[in-house]
């Protein structure tokens with residue numbers, strides 16, 4: 001029912017003013033698949049202040065194996081950020097149980113964090129088994145939260161390939177390693193796991209096993225560089241003791257500054273959106289659909305380099321409108337190629 005849907009411009013203004021109720025409504029709108037809601041959601045995203053979406057805040061992904069301490073570290077980080085005067089929003093993506101409806105992660109987080117703090121916003125999201133473990137709404141929701149908060153942190157569980165999604169749709173990715181678990185080191189060595197921007201071995205309070213994992217990770221990292229040249233730090237912390245948390249917050253911030261100083265920050269956000277668009281299209285239309293738009297690499301390059309930003313939903317619908325007729329057999333090929341596919345440079349690095 002369109003009448004029940006919020007008015008996009010007013011909603012965007014309220015969200016930018018950090019109205020918590022408005023943000024909750026906006027996230028519900030972004031989660032609504034009905035066509036009328038999609039239209040409103042696109043208008044809402046387009047009405048958000050562009051500078052906040054392009055250069056504002058810090059979008060951080062925190063990932064790692066189940067039980068490594070992601071939520072506990074997040075709760076500790078919230079305290080540090082609040083002491084620094086930053087306003088924090090958390091998006092907890094719960095892949096474990098469709099029955100719990102994504103409530104578990106959020107509840108655990110809320111137990112740790114100060115529930116009474118008006119400047120901390122926590123939302124959990126059930127993962128619907130799509131998007132390789134990351135719910136399709138995460139990118140649009142991250143944008144809405146960035147319009148209102150200084151730090152937006154997305155927590156997802158992942159070992160191996162699943163965290164690739166979150167690392168490509170955030171400014172900075174933090175991997176939480178479990179002491180005495182060699183999996184992450186093996187994945188890093190084998191190149192299966194995307195190199196994160198910051199690695200932290202949690203539970204340093206347990207001693208020897210944590211120190212050993214840290215030194216193994218540091219050895220591995222000496223040989224594995226971030227493709228952009230950022231030197232990935234491996235840190236040690238304990239959410240239980242509250243040790244190493246300031247340093248972790250500093251390391252995350254250092255990566256943001258590094259991107260800003262090199263003029264890469266906005267480009268990275270643009271690439272996040274391109275990743276989201278391509279992944280979303282691949283999930284809906286498969287390789288054939290992507291082929292109709294010029295192939296994955298050309299499409300990614302064209303989207304990542306396009307100067308004009310539109311809301312991800314509007315941009316997605318525009319691409320979708322070019323693929324759907326081909327599937328319906330009404331046209332043999334898309335009406336026109338993607339913007340500048342011929343200028344595609346295969347060497348274009350993906351950040």
Ligand SMILES: Nc1nc2c(ncn2[C@@H]2O[C@H](COP(=O)(O)OP(=O)(O)OP(=O)(O)O)[C@@H](O)[C@H]2O)c(=O)[nH]1
Pocket residue numbers: 064065066067068069070071072073105108157202203204205206237238239240241
């Ligand atoms: N000894 C010790 N235990 C910790 C530490 N941090 C977290 N834990 C414990 O590890 C368990 C998992 O912590 P969580 O923060 O829920 O871990 P998580 O990675 O968010 O877990 P999932 O979201 O289920 O994947 C809990 O029992 C915590 O009490 C730490 O620094 N030291």
Ligand SMILES: [Mg+2]
Pocket residue numbers: 070071072105108155
């Ligand atoms: Mg957790």
